[in-house]
Amino acid sequence: MNLRCMIIDDEPLARKGLREYLADTPGLELTGEYEHPAAALPALSADKPDLLFLDIRMPKINGVDFLRSLPHPPMVIFTTAHSEYALDAFELNVIDYLVKPFSFERYLKAVTKARDFAARHRPEQPAADHFFIKCDNKLEKVMYDDILFVEALQNYIAVHTKQRKFVTYLTFKAMEDYLPVSHFIKVHKSFIVSLNKIDSIDGQDVFVAGHQLPVSRSLKDEVMARVLQDRYLRR
Incomplete structure (x- = not known):
């Protein structure tokens, strides 16, 4: 958003x-x-x-x-x-x-x-747990909670979920604007990640269900603040 x-x-x-x-x-x-x-x-x-x-x-x-x-x-x-x-x-x-x-x-x-x-408080965002995208001439149901990350693929995007990968003819920007900012964050010009699916952070990378994804230098401070919030325990 x-x-x-x-x-x-x-x-x-x-x-x-x-x-x-x-x-x-x-x-x-x-x-x-x-x-x-x-x-x-x-x-x-x-x-x-x-x-x-x-x-x-x-x-x-x-x-x-x-x-x-x-x-x-x-x-x-x-x-x-x-x-x-x-x-x-x-x-x-x-x-x-x-x-x-x-x-x-x-x-x-x-x-x-x-x-x-x-x-x-965004009125146009209904309280829903899923949306539909078109893949191979078929409308596929995608559950928000299943999404691990979204990847930009030139003129397409890939929505990686727990079960499978959905490839659809959509712009990365359209997907970024649609996903609720309270649960998803852009970490790189080519990747949007589900916040609660991030398992670890190592340098300039985040790890999501075994996938290693890069974090842009310009976005790292925001990513760290959003992921850690008040849940970072230290001495």
Whole structure:
């Protein structure tokens, strides 16, 4: 799932840092950046971004009051140098609260929360346990829980499951957009993996049911954050 994002922050360096983070995060599209909430209002109505990175202390109106004024706000991640607004923020059901300066890893955790929230509340995604694809002129039923990974094959894709491999005439992008982001992750330009089927990680590879799959360098931080979350035990 792609998320359309907007930045509102009166600090040019803060906007630049976020812009660079977004550019390094596949699946996020920056629709615009603004130094003041009033300047962003027309774009909020016209572009309807999915996710707003919003500063708090800004001239004339702060981010908390601005968010309260929006009748139908998008998902919001506060980005601020001040921690005292955290209670206000979470009363407004924001996705996350990032205190500047924040690392790419911390930013990525916030983005992952936004993606998971969007996947859970996406209206066009019915609560289903399967879908159908066309293979050799026959419609084949594929159970979500059976999928190990999806592989790009030029003009085709291969859906590898516990039982067999389905080869179908679909684009990799179409499959990436269709699969629920809460359960699947793109690890390479040619591979999408079921998160709960990853058995181990070794360097730049993940292992899924005996298959060794590469992880792109640009995606490794996101993959590690999504796979490990809070389930990594260490000394």
